[in-house]
Amino acid sequence: MLTGRGVSVRLTEVEAYLGETDPGSHAFRGVTPRTRTMYGEPAHLYVYLSYGVHACVNVVCSPAGEASAVLLRAGEVVEGVELARGRRPTARRDAELARGPGNLTRALGIALTDDTAALDGAPFALAPAPHPPAPATGKRVGVSGHGGTDAFPLRFWIPGDPTVSVYRASTPRVRVTRP
DNA sequence: TGGAAGATCGGCT
């Protein structure tokens, strides 16, 4: 269970990213200014910007010097629901409050400036679930190309949970015609 | 300096 800024969520969907050996990881190409956090201390947040719009949050799990992290993709808001609703006005159902990486980040009030923040105290804390259910495993979604993603069944989710995001086919990128 | 790619969400039908 993850707590951040007055909102607690029960994580229902995560993905693991190993590092240089993982084609889908940002660290695959090596250390960059953006991925530097992944090489930092464990139990810290790695927040990155996706598609220039959405913020996605990871938890660094390897010791300093190694790059491995867990991407938090979805969760169920169990505490501070009202607060989360205020942050997510477009969500019609509670299950949508933290469905999807970007939405989860918003519901928790995490911003890009929270990159490298520690998880062992306020305002962010990570605690084991009281009754951890058996998660399902499978291929990761949203990771395109590089051809090796099928060999990494590193996605874990709670089967049947309404807050788990569904697979979404990749959109063909249409370059905006510039005048 | 330029071009291409990317771990997505919201709105409308």
Added chain:
DNA sequence: GCCGATCTTCCAA
């Protein structure tokens, strides 16, 4: 349920 729009970051020339 499906379709479109958005910006940043990284690598190569």
